[in-house]
Amino acid sequence: MHCLRPVLQLVLLFLFLTPSPIKANDLDESVLSDVHRILQKRSILDNVALDDPRAPCRNGGIFAGGICHCIKGQTGDHCEHFECVKGLSVGFRFDPESLLFNEPCICEQGWKGEMCDYQPAEKCGNKGEWKKDRCECVGSYFGSECQYTSKCVEGFLRNGRCICDVGFEGDYCDKIICVYGTPDLKNRTLSCDCPEKFAGRRCEKCKKHGPLLEPFPHCELDPSKKKHIEKAAEHRAKVKRGIRRRIQIICICVVALSVVAFFVCVGRCVHKNAITAKNLRNREDTAERHRLLTNHVRLQKL
Numbered sequence: 001m002h003c004l005r006p007v008l009q010l011v012l013l014f015l016f017l018t019p020s021p022i023k024a025n026d027l028d029e030s031v032l033s034d035v036h037r038i039l040q041k042r043s044i045l046d047n048v049a050l051d052d053p054r055a056p057c058r059n060g061g062i063f064a065g066g067i068c069h070c071i072k073g074q075t076g077d078h079c080e081h082f083e084c085v086k087g088l089s090v091g092f093r094f095d096p097e098s099l100l101f102n103e104p105c106i107c108e109q110g111w112k113g114e115m116c117d118y119q120p121a122e123k124c125g126n127k128g129e130w131k132k133d134r135c136e137c138v139g140s141y142f143g144s145e146c147q148y149t150s151k152c153v154e155g156f157l158r159n160g161r162c163i164c165d166v167g168f169e170g171d172y173c174d175k176i177i178c179v180y181g182t183p184d185l186k187n188r189t190l191s192c193d194c195p196e197k198f199a200g201r202r203c204e205k206c207k208k209h210g211p212l213l214e215p216f217p218h219c220e221l222d223p224s225k226k227k228h229i230e231k232a233a234e235h236r237a238k239v240k241r242g243i244r245r246r247i248q249i250i251c252i253c254v255v256a257l258s259v260v261a262f263f264v265c266v267g268r269c270v271h272k273n274a275i276t277a278k279n280l281r282n283r284e285d286t287a288e289r290h291r292l293l294t295n296h297v298r299l300q301k302l
Contacts, residue, residue: 058092073104073115087116127171140172154190167202179204180217 052058057068061079070079081089084105093101107116121130127146128137135144140151148160155164155173164173176183178192180203194203197219206219214222 053092083115085113085115085117086111167204176202178202 055061056063056078057070058076058078058080059070059074061068061070061074063069068077068079070076073083075081075083076091080091082091082094082104083089084107087105087107089105090101090103094104096102104114105116107113110119112118112120120133123145124130124135124137125146127139127141128135130136135146137143137146140149142148142150143160149162149171150157150160151172152162153172153174154168154176155162157163162171162173164170167177169175169177175189176192178194180198181192181194183189184191184193191201192203194200194207197207198217199205199207204216206213206216208219212221212228214220
């Protein structure tokens with residue numbers, strides 16, 4: 001019976017003729033707004049319950065301005081069809097208690113949902129795999145569609161969801177949002193690699209501070225204080241020139257003193273050598289006189 005059901009549905013659908021379309025006339029915007037507001041409050045089942053075969057618009061649609069205005073999920077000139085994504089609409093034969101047409105759409109193989117708008121395998125996303133008609137979740141995910149998590153890095157858990165702290169995102173709140181720069185992969189994206197003038201975990205502040213710097217996020221010299229900066233630069237240059245001049249004078253004095261000290265040392269060395277030579281000659285003369293005197297005494301004794 002289950003195998004024949006889709007075939008019977010298709011046969012019965014093509015036995016009915018689609019009514020001719022109705023051309024639209026101009027419609028006041030306020031009336032159109034009221035119509036849409038009414039339709040937004042209805043569901044498909046509500047519209048089916050309001051279906052009147054004698055009405056120009058089926059399934060509770062509202063006729064205004066020469067056309068039928070349908071609830072979201074229904075379409076057609078007379079609101080007789082459903083907006084099936086991957087399937088065939090059963091039209092006004094839809095009946096929740098029917099044996100054959102208890103769903104608004106006859107879905108293509110592999111598609112599910114009231115409007116055939118999803119594939120079961122896609123329900124798991126990248127958080128699990130579809131096996132044995134259910135999602136087998138990976139990591140810290142759980143739930144029928146792996147829509148919940150039990151892990152939260154930078155935030156707190158609430159009803160199976162990770163509520164992230166400011167500056168973080170992701171299912172686990174483990175991905176940092178850098179104000180400037182890029183996530184640091186070496187630190188598991190929990191901090192940022194900041195450009196030169198920024199600092200902080202998320203590059204959310206200036207690297208340098210001072211009265212002449214503009215506040216975050218500019219972090220640069222304030223153009224309005226350019227004159228002060230130029231004066232400060234001139235003052236620094238003047239101070240450097242004065243220091244350089246003093247250093248030159250000191251160097252000249254040191255060289256002059258070194259020359260004087262050199263000549264003084266040379267003079268002392270020459271004087272010392274002269275005295276040493278004189279003393280040496282005196283000792284030699286004394287020794288010679290002593291030798292002559294000794295020889296004279298020996299000759300007298302003989």
